[in-house]
Amino acid sequence: MSDAIISLRGVTRAFAGGVFGLRDVTLEIARGELVAIVGPSGSGKSTMLNIIGTLDRASSGTVEIDGHDVARLKDSDLSALRARRIGFVFQHFHLSPGVSALDNVADGLLYTGVGRAERRRRAEAALDQVGLAHRLGHRPHQMSGGEKQRTAIARALARRPALLLADEPTGALDSSSGEGVVQLLLELHRSGTAVVVITHDRDLAARLDRQASMRDGELVDDRRRTA
């Protein structure tokens, strides 16, 4: 098993009309690392997230996630990779309205082939882990933004992913809710999960171990925090 959870070598993603999302990016992220990918909007960080999350494929270059060469996997293998190894957290939570926090989290396990009772049991544990044990029956509209994002994080970590991808996780939250979410991500990292946060917030990025900066689809800076 290779040491890198993410390994990009000379990755380019070109869109129709000659627009480049990524241009010759080489980046390696080790297992259990905590990394921020920062850049202004349009810098290619969302394309980066999609490529790393195997939601999109590179036009050229090699993408290896958890030791798998993505280019050689078919749709069903990529789905398996996402189902078993990768957790996503989105800026706008993507919770199902009218469904309780418990079931929102449990449905995150739908494609692992686990029975419903076991899904709920794991969901309860995950909600407990993010400090929402008292909110199991609440629906999204009954929760604050911070609670919704913590529910979404619980949904991602219920699958015990090796890699958690967070896309502007604090972007829709006030600063105190945002702080709770950041603490949670730091905690996850401490428990051994590789966490990659995509953000345009330099203050947030500065609190993580490593910052990879992007501009115009290129990786322009990659530094480790010296603590």
Next chain:
Amino acid sequence: MNISLEPARLLPLDIVRLAAYGLRARPLRVVLSALGIAIGIAAMIAVVGISTSSRAQLNQLLGELGTNLLSAGPGTTMFGEAATMEPEAIAMVGRIAGVEAVTAIGLLPEAKVYRTNRIPPSQSGGIAVYAARLDLLDTVSARIAAGSWLTPATASFPAVVLGSRAASRLGIGSSLIGQPIWLGGRWFTVVGILEPVSLVPLLDLSALIGWPGGKAFLDFEGDITTLYVRTDPAAIESVRALLARTANPEQPNEVDVSRPSDAIAAEAAADVAFTGLLLGLGAVALLVGGIGVANTMVISVLERRAEIGLRRSQGATRGHIRLQFFGEALLLALLGGGSGIVIGAIVTAGYARLQGWPVDIPLWVAGGGMAATLLIGGLAGLYPAMRAARLAPTEALSAT
């Protein structure tokens, strides 16, 4: 590959749950699009159900009346005159093997019937007068509606039993049993009124008098117009073959032999074409319902792109997404089809009860309705499901 991954899996029960969840989220839309299917299925079930119930009623009637009655009626002579048979025919036909009962009526062509002797002779009302044997009633499965049938005593008196239409034409209700009517130039007393006779509708517009009474009071010579023969059901064809020759050995060609129950059976077959037409209309309604389901599903896929993206990010394969939307379309159609079958059955039962028919909805109709529903739902769901599955995850997720 250094690690072999366990593939993403979706349990069959969860496919059903997903389909139900998708529908529960939009109840009004589900009800409206299921309604289209329901109307189509209900129309088809009701059309077939009502038609089979009506046929069941006719078959039940045939069962009660029996299909073993033969009539040997008057043909025409070679010269175009109405033919008659000799009185001895009754006894001769009775000797054919397999004959259980023989009875006869004889027309009195000159006798006319009036309410009173003051009615102008031209207003006879078209009521025919027959002399009837006493066993006519049982042999043709006729029933008395009011009063009584002729008895050996009343048969020798100027007494008359009226067919149902003849009675209403003369304006004689059941309360007027015992009233005199002007028949063949003298007064006869009404002793009874018949119910409509399904096997021999001819009797409905007749006035029936006793055989000896006809001879005594009107110039009846005893010639037979029509013989009615009940046979052993197994022997009906052999009796039928011998009947004309036996009834009139000299001119068998002047005898028309028929089986009165054939007319009722023909009626049962007659509405098949009409049923086919209505069934076609039901099928069109079903098709329109199916288009409604397809429309609903296409809109649903467009609206739920973010959900599709999220599911893909959680490990759903294209196949899983396809199954989810296909299952949703099937469930939607089944909901419509199921309620359509119930509505159709209720309509059929209500109509049949109103008509006094037995309720008969064949199982194949309900099964066929369900199969049609699944077919329509599957066809309607196919395209939206493919479309949902083809959606790229990144494109789906960017639609918030």
